[in-house]
Amino acid sequence: MPLTREQMAERVARELQDGYYVNLGIGIPTLVANYIPDDIEVMLHSENGLLGMGPFPTEDQVDPDMVNAGKQTVTATTGASIFSSADAFAMIRGGHVDFTVLGAFEVDTQGNIASWMIPGKLVKGMGGAMDLVAGADNIIVIMTHADKHGNSKLLGECTLPLTGAGCISKVLTDLAYMEIADGAFILKETAPGVSIEDVQEKTAGKLIVPNDVVEMVFD
Amino acid sequence: MSGFNKVVDSFEAALEGVEDGMTLVSGGFGLCGIPQDLINEIARRGTKNLTVVSNNCGVDEWGLGVLLVNKQVAKAISSYVGENKEFERQYLEGELELTLTPQGTLAEKLRAGGAGIPAFYTATGYGTVVAEGKDVRAFNGKKYILEESITGDFALVHAKIADHYGNCIYNATAQNFNPCAAMAGKITVVEAEEIVAPGELDPSQIHTPGIYVQRVVQSKAEKRIEFRTITEV
Numbered sequence: 001m002p003l004t005r006e007q008m009a010e011r012v013a014r015e016l017q018d019g020y021y022v023n024l025g026i027g028i029p030t031l032v033a034n035y036i037p038d039d040i041e042v043m044l045h046s047e048n049g050l051l052g053m054g055p056f057p058t059e060d061q062v063d064p065d066m067v068n069a070g071k072q073t074v075t076a077t078t079g080a081s082i083f084s085s086a087d088a089f090a091m092i093r094g095g096h097v098d099f100t101v102l103g104a105f106e107v108d109t110q111g112n113i114a115s116w117m118i119p120g121k122l123v124k125g126m127g128g129a130m131d132l133v134a135g136a137d138n139i140i141v142i143m144t145h146a147d148k149h150g151n152s153k154l155l156g157e158c159t160l161p162l163t164g165a166g167c168i169s170k171v172l173t174d175l176a177y178m179e180i181a182d183g184a185f186i187l188k189e190t191a192p193g194v195s196i197e198d199v200q201e202k203t204a205g206k207l208i209v210p211n212d213v214v215e216m217v218f219d
Numbered sequence: 220m221s222g223f224n225k226v227v228d229s230f231e232a233a234l235e236g237v238e239d240g241m242t243l244v245s246g247g248f249g250l251c252g253i254p255q256d257l258i259n260e261i262a263r264r265g266t267k268n269l270t271v272v273s274n275n276c277g278v279d280e281w282g283l284g285v286l287l288v289n290k291q292v293a294k295a296i297s298s299y300v301g302e303n304k305e306f307e308r309q310y311l312e313g314e315l316e317l318t319l320t321p322q323g324t325l326a327e328k329l330r331a332g333g334a335g336i337p338a339f340y341t342a343t344g345y346g347t348v349v350a351e352g353k354d355v356r357a358f359n360g361k362k363y364i365l366e367e368s369i370t371g372d373f374a375l376v377h378a379k380i381a382d383h384y385g386n387c388i389y390n391a392t393a394q395n396f397n398p399c400a401a402m403a404g405k406i407t408v409v410e411a412e413e414i415v416a417p418g419e420l421d422p423s424q425i426h427t428p429g430i431y432v433q434r435v436v437q438s439k440a441e442k443r444i445e446f447r448t449i450t451e452v
Contacts, residue, residue, distance in 0.1 A: 047322065048251070049394055059449055059452075063391060064250075065252065067248070067392050071446050072445075073444060073447055073449070076391075082391055082392055083394065084396070084399055084426075085323075085326040086398070086399045088323070093343065122307060124301035125298050125299035126321055127299040128323060131324065134341070134345065135343065162347045163347065165345060166346070
């Protein structure tokens with residue numbers, strides 16, 4: 001079975017380490033916050049200018065001056081700090097954020113990512129996505145393996161306008177976890193019950209299947 | 220205090236000198252920390268053909284959306300223009316010129332502009348449409364593009380507290396682009412929720428030093444929330 005959105009978030013959360021500063025993109029990446037292990041401490045970075053993002057406020061705590069990068073009302077955790085947007089991106093661009101999770105439309109075997117624009121459809125802007133992919137070293141892209149029409153989103157070369165070039169090396173989809181190196185996707189893990197052939201069939205870009213591919217385990 | 224008393228008693232006086240065709244830099248992120256009273260005053264004045272530099276352009280009827288509805292904006296430099304139907308319509312029909320700029324690059328363009336740095340190299344946007352026509356250079360084996368800084372004829376800023384000297388303190392994430400905008404204005408106008416006498420602010424807690432600020436005015440507009448998300452108790 002392909003992973004659910006929740007299982008994708010749970011799998012990515014296993015990459016978190018105690019003491020990590022983490023930026024989670026909008027969509028499935030946001031769900032990763034629900035699976036942070038109890039025995040580690042991580043601090044969430046929100047690129048409008050908040051480090052130490054907490055849960056949504058209660059009705060009594062709502063403050064129009066306190067929002068996240070998705071413009072949703074949020075709270076700050078113990079140890080949080082608030083700063084200008086220039087500082088928020090100095091943290092990203094300067095490589096101070098340990099781990100970044102974001103969504104994408106396409107990823108290719110050169111580590112290119114397209115996530116912000118579909119020509120002919122409405123252009124809303126890249127927001128902070130280009131800064132995040134260019135600045136972070138440790139990025140996981142989390143997305144479905146194929147689009148609604150069954151077309152692979154893992155390509156030899158992205159067809160959509162790029163968000164960043166040569167900056168992605170880890171991808172988790174609903175079918176598999178892969179790394180990108182030497183112009184190919186390297187299969188590392190498959191979703192429970194998903195065969196290597198299923199992954200091969202839905203991966204348009206070059207896929208290398210080593211001998212040590214493991215199946216993910218969920219409780 | 221004479222020369223250092225920057226408080227003016229009306230929005231009209233706060234924006235004296237704004238003319239057609241000028242570039243306005245605005246603080247705010249979405250509807251958070253936006254200088255709504257100053258935007259309303261620009262709307263009242265009917266100034267036309269403006270270039271606005273702001274991360275977003277508000278929503279229809281609030282934030283910079285007010286100026287879009289009034290057709291006062293000729294060009295926008297922003298990172299994200301969703302949540303704004305009138306913006307989309309004017310852009311798609313060619314009434315409005317839009318330069319999409321990555322969010323961190325935009326913040327740095329303003330900060331650098333205010334700091335007297337005319338351009339800087341950043342990896343953001345390398346290999347994308349953002350890099351088209353821009354100088355590319357490698358440092359330590361990584362590619363960077365040259366981005367030019369931005370300054371504005373006026374900068375519009377919203378602060379929680381300001382004193383007569385123009386020293387500003389922002390509240391929570393309403394800080395966002397405001398300190399960057401404050402640095403980038405030839406004339407920086409701060410609307411503050413509270414204006415206090417000199418000496419009342421702790422110098423070590425100031426976010427924007429008054430040297431960047433030319434005028435201070437008392438704000439009055441309500442604060443709106445774009446997406447009200449709640450944890451049920």
